[in-house]
Structure formats: structure tokens, C-alpha cells
Amino acid sequence: STLSKFEAKLKRGLNEYPVKPGETFQYGTAGFRTRGDKLESVLFKVGILAALRSKTCNGKAIGVMITASHNPAEDNGVKLVDPHGEMLDTSWESHATDFANAPSPDAFLATLKSFIETKNIPLNTPASVVYARDTRSSGPKLVTALRKGLAAVDADATDADVTTTPILHYLVNTINTPGTQESDVKKLIEGYFVKISSAFRKLLAERTSSGHLLVDCANGVGALAAKTLNHYLGESLNLELENTATDSCEELNKDCGADYVKVNQKLPPSLTSVLQCGQRGCSLDGDADRLIYYYLDESGEFHMLDGDKITTLVASFIIKLVKDAGLEDIQEKIKVGVVQTAYANGNSTKYLSERLPVTCVSTGVKHLHHAAAEKYDIGVYFEANGHGTVLFSPSAQRAIDSHKPSTSAHSDALNRLKDVIDVINQTVGDALSDMLLVEVALHHMSYTVEAWNRLYSDLPNRLVKVKVGDRNAFTTEDAERRLVQPPGLQEKIDQLVREKRGRSFVRPSGTEDVVRVYAEAPETDQAIDLALRVAGIVYDEAGGDPAQRPA
Ligand code: G16
Numbered sequence: 001s002t003l004s005k006f007e008a009k010l011k012r013g014l015n016e017y018p019v020k021p022g023e024t025f026q027y028g029t030a031g032f033r034t035r036g037d038k039l040e041s042v043l044f045k046v047g048i049l050a051a052l053r054s055k056t057c058n059g060k061a062i063g064v065m066i067t068a069s070h071n072p073a074e075d076n077g078v079k080l081v082d083p084h085g086e087m088l089d090t091s092w093e094s095h096a097t098d099f100a101n102a103p104s105p106d107a108f109l110a111t112l113k114s115f116i117e118t119k120n121i122p123l124n125t126p127a128s129v130v131y132a133r134d135t136r137s138s139g140p141k142l143v144t145a146l147r148k149g150l151a152a153v154d155a156d157a158t159d160a161d162v163t164t165t166p167i168l169h170y171l172v173n174t175i176n177t178p179g180t181q182e183s184d185v186k187k188l189i190e191g192y193f194v195k196i197s198s199a200f201r202k203l204l205a206e207r208t209s210s211g212h213l214l215v216d217c218a219n220g221v222g223a224l225a226a227k228t229l230n231h232y233l234g235e236s237l238n239l240e241l242e243n244t245a246t247d248s249c250e251e252l253n254k255d256c257g258a259d260y261v262k263v264n265q266k267l268p269p270s271l272t273s274v275l276q277c278g279q280r281g282c283s284l285d286g287d288a289d290r291l292i293y294y295y296l297d298e299s300g301e302f303h304m305l306d307g308d309k310i311t312t313l314v315a316s317f318i319i320k321l322v323k324d325a326g327l328e329d330i331q332e333k334i335k336v337g338v339v340q341t342a343y344a345n346g347n348s349t350k351y352l353s354e355r356l357p358v359t360c361v362s363t364g365v366k367h368l369h370h371a372a373a374e375k376y377d378i379g380v381y382f383e384a385n386g387h388g389t390v391l392f393s394p395s396a397q398r399a400i401d402s403h404k405p406s407t408s409a410h411s412d413a414l415n416r417l418k419d420v421i422d423v424i425n426q427t428v429g430d431a432l433s434d435m436l437l438v439e440v441a442l443h444h445m446s447y448t449v450e451a452w453n454r455l456y457s458d459l460p461n462r463l464v465k466v467k468v469g470d471r472n473a474f475t476t477e478d479a480e481r482r483l484v485q486p487p488g489l490q491e492k493i494d495q496l497v498r499e500k501r502g503r504s505f506v507r508p509s510g511t512e513d514v515v516r517v518y519a520e521a522p523e524t525d526q527a528i529d530l531a532l533r534v535a536g537i538v539y540d541e542a543g544g545d546p547a548q549r550p551a
Pocket residue numbers: 029030068069070071285289290363364365366383385387508509510511512516
């Protein structure tokens with residue numbers, strides 16, 4: 001077969017990047033994630049898999065992003081991006097896991113052969129892959145391994161260098177869009193900044209004073225992208241960038257960034273003397289796909305506006321635009337809806353459900369993205385952790401493009417809606433584009449950050465992680481809201497939840513070797529108590545060391 005012509009190169013690579021005995025990998029919520037120094041063998045094989053994926057998709061470009069996002073600096077990871085900029089088709093995830101876990105060169109070649117046969121992969125179709133990495137120090141070595149994997153099967157490789165995850169997703173989609181002439185990645189990335197910033201400037205053209213926003217860049221790649229964006233934004237918005245130490249790799253996500261703020265529900269220590277009372281600030285995560293807003297009120301108290309608050313603001317704004325543009329009265333009504341996960345604050349779900357359709361799905365942007373596309377004409381989705389975007393279905397897009405406004409007010413709103421679409425990165429959650437969207441929505445809804453925050457108040461909540469021997473011993477149902485395995489544990493959780501008049505659920509993480517426990521209750525101490533009690537029984541169930549029991 002044609003595979004035989006690659007065999008020598010494949011063997012060389014497989015010998016150079018052996019799988020260490022006892023090491024296992026899993027393609028999880030956001031691809032492979034583990035310590036960066038363990039991933040070279042995985043990257044070599046991901047190169048091969050990405051090439052095969054491209055061949056299966058008629059030679060369309062596939063993306064490979066090397067990042068561990070919000071995870072610690074010494075971690076790294078890799079995920080594949082499908083032709084429209086969406087996450088890898090889920091039916092390929094288990095094959096990615098099989099590839100990574102094949103213990104020897106021979107075992108891998110056997111797995112590869114049978115995979116090619118069963119999937120009927122057209123080996124003679126060319127393959128094209130575009131890849132990028134975040135600022136992690138393990139990145140360059142992993143790129144080398146990836147490149148060798150791509151070269152072993154003669155795939156065409158395009159290096160997008162150090163950039164954010166959402167920019168890589170955007171690139172993949174743009175490269176594959178019919179009519180795109182440009183092939184220079186630098187120019188395409190420039191196109192991204194021009195697109196979102198010029199739409200933003202149009203949307204805020206009437207604003208007389210230039211806006212100001214403090215941005216915590218998590219010492220990651222978002223710092224570089226935000227700096228470029230700042231330049232394109234000109235007078236329209238002045239971004240004050242903090243935590244931009246991308247050269248000190250160990251500082252990445254350390255006591256800063258969106259995950260720190262969301263989990264600890266407090267300002268990064270580095271910002272306490274920087275953020276002024278009344279000023280808006282926001283945090284990106286390590287690869288700039290998550291966004292959390294916040295402010296200090298007059299008394300200096302911290303208020304966080306997470307993904308749920310962003311959903312509320314953005315959904316209200318979009319509903320208003322659709323209405324103001326006269327799109328509500330057209331024949332095929334445009335259905336606007338929201339997708340959340342079990343982590344969504346109970347009060348956000350209550351507030352939203354009273355106003356529009358709400359769907360709950362499992363954690364992971366791929367699930368939210370899919371549901372948003374399936375269920376709604378305009379789907380607004382954000383995870384509570386700040387990861388999300390807005391999707392416009394092809395039919396909504398057509399309705400917007402072909403709509404003939406009957407009044408000048410309709411016409412203004414319609415143009416606004418079109419510019420809003422240009423601000424949004426529809427391929428995946430994008431902290432920088434979402435940030436511009438929030439700024440635009442605040443302006444056009446005439447909301448101060450306080451007014452936005454007052455739309456509903458969060459129920460007190462806590463997120464705790466529990467280290468267990470085997471997180472796969474925990475399985476869930478009902479969009480992760482109930483445990484199926486281990487048996488009997490859910491009943492114990494139900495009992496605690498009843499006592500505390502709250503809500504709690506347990507699920508295995510898809511990015512870290514831990515089990516996560518979420519709890520919310522009417523009062524803060526009840527929420528904390530509930531989270532710790534549930535974490536305690538999870539810990540006991542998993543046979544943890546009593547000395548390290550969460551307390
Ligand atoms: C990734 C996924 C997110 C998910 C998060 C946490 O985020 O892209 O959709 O919410 O992991 O997942 P888990 O609780 O399963 O560990 P990121 O920002 O790390 O890519």
C-alpha cells in the first residue's frame with residue numbers, strides 16, 4: 001500500500017519519540033493535557049493524525065494548537081481543529097487516544113494501518129495542517145516533534161507561530177473559506193485584527209470619550225495579541241495591559257488570569273493596587289480563550305462578572321438588536337437561545353429561562369458549540385469560566401443579509417447587528433473578541449458595569465478539586481448533573497444537598513487528573529460547607545489518604 005513508502009520515516013520518528021513504559025494519554029475535553037516534558041511522542045503522532053484528518057476532509061487545512069491553556073506553566077497540551085475552525089469531530093477522539101497509547105513502533109504501525117483501512121482514508125489526497133503554540137517553554141520542542149510527524153507523511157505544514165487558541169481556530173476557518181486568496185499566515189492574522197477592530201470602531205463611533213479597560217493577560221500569549229489589538233483599536237478603546245511577562249515562562253497563570261479569578265472569586269494580587277474603584281477590568285486565561293470581568297465598587301468591594309453574566313448581557317443585547325432591526329416580524333422568526341453547563345449559577349439560569357430558551361449540556365466548548373448550532377438561529381453560549389461565543393446559523397445570516405429595513409431606526413439596528421457579527425469570532429470562545437463584544441453591549445445598552453451586575457445576583461458557590469487515583473471511576477449522566485459511578489455516591493450527595501438547601505454535582509475533569517465538586521447554596525458558608533462535605537465523601541469513596549482529606 002501507499003503507507004509502505006512512509007514506513008521508514010515513520011519508524012525513525014517512532015524510535016526517536018518512544019512512549020515511556022507505564023505512560024498513558026487521553027484525548028479529553030480540550031485534547032491531550034499533561035506535563036509538557038511527557039508530550040513529544042504524542043505530538044509526533046498528532047502530526048500523523050492531523051494529516052489523515054486533512055486527507056479525510058478533502059485536503060482542507062486542519063489546525064493543531066499546542067497549549068495547556070489555564071493549566072500550570074509546566075503543563076502543555078495539544079488539540080486538533082476541524083476545517084470550519086471547530087473542535088475535532090468527537091468520533092476521532094478515541095483514535096487519537098489509541099494512537100498516543102500505542103506502546104511500540106510496531107504496535108503503532110498496526111494501529112495506523114487498521115485505522116486507515118477502516119476509515120477508508122484516501123492516502124493519495126494531499127494533506128494540509130496549520131499549527132500554533134502558546135508561550136510555554138516546552139512549546140518549541142513539541143513543535144519539532146509535530147513537524148516530524150507531519151513530514152513523515154508528506155503533509156503540507158504552515159507555522160502560525162506563537163498565537164492565541166482562538167486566532168488559530170479563526171485561521172483554519174479562513175484558510176478553508178472558498179474565495180480566500182491570501183496564503184500568508186501573517187497577513188491572515190492581520191485580517192483578524194482588522195476585522196474585529198474596525199467593526200468595533202464603527203460600533204463605538206458615536207462615543208465621544210475613549211474607553212479605558214484594564215486587562216490581566218495571565219502572563220500568556222494573550223498579552224502579545226492584546227498589544228497588537230490595542231494598536232488597531234486606536235482611540236476607540238485604550239487597553240491597559242497587566243501581567244504581560246511572557247518571557248518569564250514560570251509566571252504563566254500564576255496568581256492571575258481568568259481561572260484564578262473565577263475559582264478564587266477575587267482580584268489577582270498583582271492588580272490590587274492597579275484597579276481603581278469604579279474601573280472595569282478583565283482577565284484572560286493562558287491561551288486567551290476565556291474572559292472574566294470585574295470591578296471594585298466605591299467601598300472597594302470586589303464584584304466578578306463571569307461567563308454567565310456575559311451570556312446575560314450579550315443575549316439581551318442581541319435580542320434587542322434583532323427586535324430593533326425589525327427582524328422579529330419577518331416570516332421565519334429568528335430564534336435566539338442560550339446554552340449553559342451545570343456550572344452555570346442557578347440564578348443566571350433562572351433569570352435567563354424567564355426570558356429565552358436555555359439548554360444545559362456537558363462541560364467543554366465542543367458540547368456548547370454543537371448545541372448552540374443545533375438548537376438556535378442565534379445561539380449564545382458561555383461556560384461559567386468565561387469560555388464562549390455567539391453562533392449565527394446560515395439561515396439567520398441569510399435573513400440578516402437579505403432583510404430590507406422599513407425605517408431608518410431599523411436600518412441603523414441592522415447595520416449594528418452586522419458589525420456585531422464582525423466583532424465576534426464564531427469559531428470558538430475568544431477572550432479578545434468577547435471583550436470587545438462586552439464593551440459594545442455595555443455601551444449600546446447604556447449599562448454601567450454596576451447596572452450589568454445588578455441584572456441578577458449570583459448564588460454563593462464554591463468549586464473544589466479532589467485528587468483521586470482514577471478519575472475515570474467517576475461517570476455522570478444528565479449533562480453531568482448526576483453521578484452514575486461509583487454506585488451509591490449520588491444518593492449521599494442528594495442527602496447533603498437537601499440538608500443545605502443547595503445544589504451540588506461531581507464530575508471528572510477532562511483536562512486534569514482530578515474530580516471537580518461544585519456547590520451553591522443561599523449563603524456563602526453553606527455553599528463552602530456543602531462543597532467541602534461533598535468533596536470529603538468523594539475523597540473517601542476514592543480511598544484517599546485521610547490526612548489529605550479536604551476540610
Ligand atoms: C477546557 C475546555 C473548556 C472547559 C475547561 C475545563 O478549557 O476548553 O470547555 O470548561 O477545559 O474542563 P475540565 O473541568 O473538564 O477540566 P481550557 O481553557 O483549559 O482550554
